[in-house]
Amino acid sequence: MAAGEVIERPASIIKELLENSLDAGATKIDVSVEQGGMKSIIVKDNGKGIGADDLPLALASHATSKISNLYDLEHVQTMGFRGEALASIAAVSRIQVISRTPDTDNAYQITNEKTVTAAAHPVGTTITVRDLFFNIPARKRFLKTEKTEFAHLSDWFKRLAFANPSVAFSLSHNGKTIYRFPIGAENYENVRHKEIFAGDTEEQTTFIDETRQGIRLWGWVGSPNIASTQANKQFFYVNQRFIKDRLVVHAIKQAYADVLYGKRHPVFLLHIELPPEQVDVNAHPAKQEVRFHQGRLVHDFIYSALHHALAQPKSQTLIDDTPIAQSSYRSEPKIQPQNQELPYRFSENRTNTSGNSTPRFTDSYKHNASGRGSLAEYQLLPQSYSTQPITDKAIGAEPTEQTNNDSQPQSQPLGRAVAQIHGIYILAENREGLVIVDMHAAHERIVYERMKHHFHDNNIITQKLLVPLSVELSVEQIEAVENEGELLKQLGFTLDFTSPTHIALREIPAILSNRNAEQLILSVLEQLANYQGKNASDEMVNPIIGTMACHAAVRANHKLSLSEMDALLRDMERTERSDQCNHGRPTWTRLTIDQLDSLFLRGQ
Known part of the structure; x- marks a missing residue:
């Protein structure tokens, strides 16, 4: 030894x-x-x-x-x-x-x-x-x-x-x-825990405690919002022994892959407990690496537990502790693209309690006559992409008087929209205080999550261009088209070569029908060129879908009605990982009543 x-x-x-x-x-x-x-x-x-x-x-x-x-x-x-x-x-x-x-x-x-x-x-x-x-x-x-x-x-x-x-x-x-x-133990979170996470640990961390096949994983994972530029706030223990193991690091990186971008490192304090005979602690001179007898089981357990924990929007914890259904979008019915003539439309009209007929919509937002741009400027996805309808009760008619905060339903932790400022941020009121949402970042995450699920189900709706678009490609982009033609079709693009250096773009994803098609396909092909020689894994496909979602998301300076803003808030509440956009930036924050009072020295 x-x-x-x-x-x-x-x-x-x-x-x-x-x-x-x-x-x-x-x-x-x-x-x-x-x-x-x-x-x-x-x-x-x-x-x-x-x-x-x-x-x-x-x-x-x-x-x-x-x-x-x-x-x-x-x-x-x-x-x-x-x-x-x-x-x-x-x-x-x-x-x-x-x-x-x-x-x-x-x-x-x-x-x-x-x-x-x-x-x-x-x-x-x-x-x-x-x-x-x-x-x-x-x-x-x-x-x-x-x-x-x-x-x-x-x-x-x-x-x-x-x-x-x-x-x-x-x-x-x-x-x-x-x-x-x-x-x-009562001092664990109050003193030692804060030494790692600092600040408001309740909002910036998620506690997990799961057991599978005799292996227990418990501890805290930090929000991507508090990710560090250095990997010095990562604590992982096997039977209380601190380790730095490649298998563990890979599992955690995979779990954070969809919410953490750039050269930032997640913050976590995690313990894994398993029978001592299931792990060899004598594999490293300083005992900082171990060998698990069931390495694949441990890897997948860590990944799935963290992936599920990070998928839960923190907005769900503002009022209740009911988590959203994991991978809720996978239960959607299959879509028949050939029957989809108008990808963006309202549902049938319903009569509200005042006797007025107001349009219903699921994941499509109501057009604001006073806003700029067409209805398609701000859409999540076609109606058939909806996971559950947003009822009149959820979106409400445009209020004629200030909403009573006490009437906020338990199912709306992000509250009701009250205003939009600078065409960028949505202000909403909930029971806790004021919620501020970056509408582009939030919409980008919603579109991204749904497009991911529909890509894996081979179910992305496409729309034919009225006139095929001729696009000139670089050598790398030409190779990407030749090698990844099937993947491009899965992503919703139909194209063919019209010359050795030009393609005719004939179909694009319906959600992107009002965007710059040439800029979009060039961006996608450029990313594909960077992944040449790799299998079409999530590591390769997800960033491409993220680019498409960024193109599809509502842009700054687009005016929204209160109903459109409310619909966005409701979709955030039921979308996995909606706390961060595709680039890892936060999509919302809040100011509690106490924080607002302190700004104006109330009660002092």
């Missing part, structure tokens, strides 16, 4: 000593360091201690009390088990170990000289490490500045503290307390 454990920097020592304290059953661990840990590191715990007879063995290589046979090795439940850590630390520093067990009246200590002597100490262990690399000048020269070394050290301190809410932790640097994490 010799892994050749190497002490690289003070952070390596903190990791090993804290893991030993946790294995000893400590409920309180205090860490004190000087000069970033390069001068001294002191770790004190109240664990079960080390007996006087075992102290010499504690500093010996490959001596451990944590495993005694092959069964123990195959069912490892401790952080350490190789017996290398203390010996490696003692080889590069001046070390002192003082310990006392519960069944003895005296404590004992040992140093590098390996002579055991009596000492005064409560039950538990204190390990002091001084003058790191004093005997290896070449290694010492590779240490960074005090600030950098302490940053690495505190990272490991937090990784272990976040995984053990039943243990109180404290860390001081040069005599100043940096972190103090009280014991108890």
Whole structure:
């Protein structure tokens, strides 16, 4: 089991000593360091201690009390088990170990000289490490500045503290307390959790807790809105052991793929619990990577749990906790394109309670006579794409007086639209206060989600162009047409070559009938050219559908009626991942009544 454990920097020592304290059953661990840990590191715990007879063995290589046979090795439940850590630390520093067990009246200590002597100490262990690399000048020269070394050290301190809410932790640097994490689960979210997510954790995080085939996954995933430019707020634990595993990273990246774009990294704190025999923790010298015996099961479980959690719009939590149905659009009836003569239309008229006939619409928005542009300027999808009708009660007639906030139905967490400002944002009122929606971003996500489902069902409605459009292509775009003709047809494009460098575009997706067809097909072909040689996977197709959705979405400066705005809000509430647009930007935010009051100093 010799892994050749190497002490690289003070952070390596903190990791090993804290893991030993946790294995000893400590409920309180205090860490004190000087000069970033390069001068001294002191770790004190109240664990079960080390007996006087075992102290010499504690500093010996490959001596451990944590495993005694092959069964123990195959069912490892401790952080350490190789017996290398203390010996490696003692080889590069001046070390002192003082310990006392519960069944003895005296404590004992040992140093590098390996002579055991009596000492005064409560039950538990204190390990002091001084003058790191004093005997290896070449290694010492590779240490960074005090600030950098302490940053690495505190990272490991937090990784272990976040995984053990039943243990109180404290860390001081040069005599100043940096972190103090009280014991108890009630302090987990209040103190340790906020250290990761910061700000309003309730709105920016989603708690998950799922079990499948004896494997439990629980913890918090951060909203894409708080994604970081660095991957330093990612905490994943296997049986409370912090790991960085490629299989886990891939599953989490896939789950975030549809809501996080660019070079941003998700923020999460996740625990996976499974029988110890189902995971090999001896696969990496520093035990930071593991090997799952059922890797595919673990990967798919992590992906599906996070994918479903991220699909739930946060608007659903404003009033009730009822989640939207997962993949609700897949239950739609098959569409017969040949019967679709007018892709955008109202439903039949219905008579409201006042006796006036008002047009009903499902996912098509009512035309505002005072607005600019045609009805097709602002449509979600053809009526047959609808998942459930938006009733008169949901959209309401245009109000003639201010809406009473108390009348907001439970099923409308985003509330009722009250205004549109600068042709960009929708203002809505709900029970909590004011909701502000970026209408283009929100509409873009709605169209994108629906087009995805209809693409996978081979069900994208197309519309023939009155006159075929001649488009000149580059060499790369020509290759894309030749190699991906079937995919283009699935996406709703019908075209053929009229010359070696020109195509005739004959059909496009109906939802895009009023957009610049030439610009659209060139954008799609340019993306296809970038994916040449790859299979038509979601990783390849989804960005293309996202481009199409961006073209289809309502543009800025388009005036909407209140009914159109309400219809958009209702669709947001039942659309997966509607909190972010296709580019990962937020689609809405809110100001509570308390926040509004504070702006005007009310109650102060």
